Amino acid sequence: MTAPHIPRAIARADEDAGRRPWPPKPGPGPGRIAPPLVPRAIARPFLAACAILAALPLLDLSLYTHNLLTRAYILIAGALAWNWMGGLVGQVSFGHAAMFGVGGFVAARMMLDVHLSPELCWIAGAIVAGVFALGAHPLLRLRGPYFSIATIGVGEASRVVFTYWERFTGGATGLSLPIDADFQYQLYWWALGLAAAVAAASVVIRRSSFGLKLLAIKADVDAAADVGISATLYQDLIFALSGAVVGLCGAMSASYNSFIEPNDTFAFERSIGFVLMAVIGGIGTSLGPALGAAVFVLVDTQLLASYPKLHLGIYGVLLIAIVLFEPLGLTGIGRRLMRRVRRPAPPVASPAERA
Amino acid sequence: MALLQVRGLTRRFGGLIALDRVDLALGAGEILGVIGPNGAGKTTLFSLIGGSLRPTAGEILLDGRSVTRLAAHRRVRAGIVRTHQIVRPFANLTVFENVLVAAMHAHRSAAGHARDRAADVLELVGLADRHDQSPGALTLAGRKRLELARALSTGPRVLLLDEVVAGVTPAEALAFAQLIRRVRDERGVAVVMTEHVMPAVMSLSDRIIVLEYGKRIAEGSPREVVSDPRVIAAYLGSEAPAAGEAAP
Numbered sequence: 001m002t003a004p005h006i007p008r009a010i011a012r013a014d015e016d017a018g019r020r021p022w023p024p025k026p027g028p029g030p031g032r033i034a035p036p037l038v039p040r041a042i043a044r045p046f047l048a049a050c051a052i053l054a055a056l057p058l059l060d061l062s063l064y065t066h067n068l069l070t071r072a073y074i075l076i077a078g079a080l081a082w083n084w085m086g087g088l089v090g091q092v093s094f095g096h097a098a099m100f101g102v103g104g105f106v107a108a109r110m111m112l113d114v115h116l117s118p119e120l121c122w123i124a125g126a127i128v129a130g131v132f133a134l135g136a137h138p139l140l141r142l143r144g145p146y147f148s149i150a151t152i153g154v155g156e157a158s159r160v161v162f163t164y165w166e167r168f169t170g171g172a173t174g175l176s177l178p179i180d181a182d183f184q185y186q187l188y189w190w191a192l193g194l195a196a197a198v199a200a201a202s203v204v205i206r207r208s209s210f211g212l213k214l215l216a217i218k219a220d221v222d223a224a225a226d227v228g229i230s231a232t233l234y235q236d237l238i239f240a241l242s243g244a245v246v247g248l249c250g251a252m253s254a255s256y257n258s259f260i261e262p263n264d265t266f267a268f269e270r271s272i273g274f275v276l277m278a279v280i281g282g283i284g285t286s287l288g289p290a291l292g293a294a295v296f297v298l299v300d301t302q303l304l305a306s307y308p309k310l311h312l313g314i315y316g317v318l319l320i321a322i323v324l325f326e327p328l329g330l331t332g333i334g335r336r337l338m339r340r341v342r343r344p345a346p347p348v349a350s351p352a353e354r355a
Numbered sequence: 356m357a358l359l360q361v362r363g364l365t366r367r368f369g370g371l372i373a374l375d376r377v378d379l380a381l382g383a384g385e386i387l388g389v390i391g392p393n394g395a396g397k398t399t400l401f402s403l404i405g406g407s408l409r410p411t412a413g414e415i416l417l418d419g420r421s422v423t424r425l426a427a428h429r430r431v432r433a434g435i436v437r438t439h440q441i442v443r444p445f446a447n448l449t450v451f452e453n454v455l456v457a458a459m460h461a462h463r464s465a466a467g468h469a470r471d472r473a474a475d476v477l478e479l480v481g482l483a484d485r486h487d488q489s490p491g492a493l494t495l496a497g498r499k500r501l502e503l504a505r506a507l508s509t510g511p512r513v514l515l516l517d518e519v520v521a522g523v524t525p526a527e528a529l530a531f532a533q534l535i536r537r538v539r540d541e542r543g544v545a546v547v548m549t550e551h552v553m554p555a556v557m558s559l560s561d562r563i564i565v566l567e568y569g570k571r572i573a574e575g576s577p578r579e580v581v582s583d584p585r586v587i588a589a590y591l592g593s594e595a596p597a598a599g600e601a602a603p
Contacts, residue, residue: 219447226405226407
C-alpha cells in the first residue's frame with residue numbers, strides 16, 4: 001500500500017460502523033442500510049455550527065478572520081471531496097490539483113469571455129473538472145501506490161500543459177478576474193454553503209449503499225466483483241464527483257483571489273496539501289479531513305509570513321507522529337479522549353467483593 | 356435442458372494448459388462435485404465459470420444463453436456466484452454489511468429488500484448473533500460461513516463452492532454439509548463444489564467429475580467414481596494395489 005499508515009487507518013476508520021439492532025427493521029428503500037441516513041446526533045450540532053458560522057460576519061468579524069475562514073471553507077470542501085477517493089475507495093490521489101486547476105481556469109475563462117454570472121461559471125468549471133476526472137478512467141485499473149504514482153504524473157502533466165497554453169490560461173502571468181469587493185465579501189457564505197453541503201454529502205455517502213460498495217471495493221476489488229459490484233463503474237462515479245467538487249473549490253478560490261495562475265494552481269504542493277489535510281484530520285473518516293483542513297489553514301497562515309519554510313517541517317513532524325501513533329489523525333485522538341471520558345478507569349473491586 | 360452447460364472449456368497460461376476441453380452440465384437443483392489432485396485445474400475451472408478469468412476457448416451457457424463474455428460482476432446478476440478457497444471478507448465492514456453489500460447486487464428474480472434478504476441469509480448460515488462484529492472476530496469456520504452467506508445473498512441459481520469445507524474441524528464440516536444440502540433443498544440452488552475433504556464431497560454430490568492435468572478423466576455417481584481405476588491411478592499412482600480412501 002501507499003504508506004504504512006493508510007491500510008491500518010482504514011481498518012480502524014470503520015470500527016464504529018456497526019452496533020445496529022437485530023433483526024434489521026425494514027426501511028423505505030432497497031439501498032438504505034440504517035435509516036436515517038444522517039443521524040440526528042450529527043445533524044443538530046452540525047446545523048447549529050453552520051448557523052453560527054453564517055451569522056459571524058454580521059457580528060464584528062475582522063477582515064483577517066473573514067479571509068481566514070473563507071479560505072478554510074474552500075479547503076475543507078476540497079479535503080472532504082479528496083477523502084471520497086482516498087478514504088472511501090482507498091485510492092490515494094496525488095493529482096487532485098489538476099481538477100482544482102481545471103475547474104478554476106474553466107470558470108475564469110467563462111467569466112472573462114462569456115460574461116456569465118460567477119455562480120454559473122463555477123458550475124461550468126465543476127462539470128468540466130468532473131469530466132476531466134473521468135478522463136483518469138484508465139488509471140483506475142491501478143491500485144495502491146501504482147495509482148498514486150500515476151496521479152502524480154497526471155497532475156504534473158496538467159500543470160505543464162496549462163502553463164504553456166497561454167491563450168487559455170494567460171501563461172505564467174495568469175488571468176485577472178473582474179470580481180468586485182462586495183461579491184468577494186459575499187463569497188464567505190458561498191464557501192460556507194459549499195463546505196456544509198460537501199460535509200453533509202460525505203456523511204450521506206458514507207452511510208448509503210453507494211458508500212458501502214465503495215468500502216467493499218477498497219477492501220478487495222476482486223471479491224467485490226465476485227458479489228456483483230462493478231469496481232470500474234463506482235470508482236469512475238466517485239472520482240468524477242470528487243473531481244467536480246474539487247473543481248468547484250478551484251473556481252471559487254480563483255474568484256476569491258480575483259486572480260488565477262497555472263503554476264500555483266496546479267502546484268504539486270496543492271495535491272500534497274489535500275493528502276495532508278485528510279491524513280492529519282483522519283483519512284477515511286467521514287468528517288475528519290475537515291478538521292485537518294482547518295489545522296492546515298491555521299498553520300499555513302500563521303507561519304507562512306514569518307517563517308516561509310517552517311510549515312513544511314511542521315507537517316513532516318505531524319505526519320510522522322500520525323503514522324506512528326494515531327493512524328486516524330486528529331479524529332483518532334478525539335475518539336480516544338471520548339472513550340476515556342465516557343468509560344473512566346475500570347472500577348476497582350470493592351472491599352466487600354474482594355472478601 | 357441443463358441449467359449450466361460448459362462446452363470445451365480451455366485455458367492456457369503460457370505453455371501450460373490448465374484446463375483442456377472440459378465439458379460439464381449441471382441440472383437445476385443438482386449438486387455436482389469436482390475432484391482431482393492438486394493442480395488438476397479445479398480452481399481454474401471455477402474462475403472461468405465465475406468470470407474472473409477468460410477462457411482461451413470454449414463456451415459457458417446459463418439457461419442456453421452464453422455468459423462466456425460477461426464480466427464477473429455481471430455473471431452475479433445473471434445468477435452465477437462463487438466463493439473463494441481462501442476466504443476474502445471485506446475486513447472494513449461488519450458481518451451484516453458484508454452480506455448486505457452483496458445482496459444489493461442480487462439476481463433480478465430475488466424478492467424483497469436487500470436488507471431483508473441479507474438478514475434472512477445470515478439467519479440461515481447461523482451468523483445472525485454476530486451481525487455487528489468485524490469479520491476478523493470470527494473463527495475460520497465463521498468466516499467460511501460468511502463467505503457462503505455473501506454468495507447466497509446475491510440470490511444465485513448456480514453456486515460455485517471452492518473448498519468451502521477445507522481447514523475446518525470435522526464437526527464443522529458436517530454442519531457445512533447439512534447447510535449446503537439445505538441451500539439446495541430449500542432454495543433450489545444448483546451447486547458445483549470442489550473439495551479435498553472426501554467424505555463431504557462424496558456424501559453431498561449427486562454426481563462427480565474428476566479432473567487430472569486439466570482433463571476430465573471420469574464422471575459418475577460418487578460410488579462409481581471412487582472405484583474407477585483411472586481415478587485411483589490419478590490419486591495414488593498407477594501401481595496402487597487397491598481402491599483405498601482417496602484422500603490426498
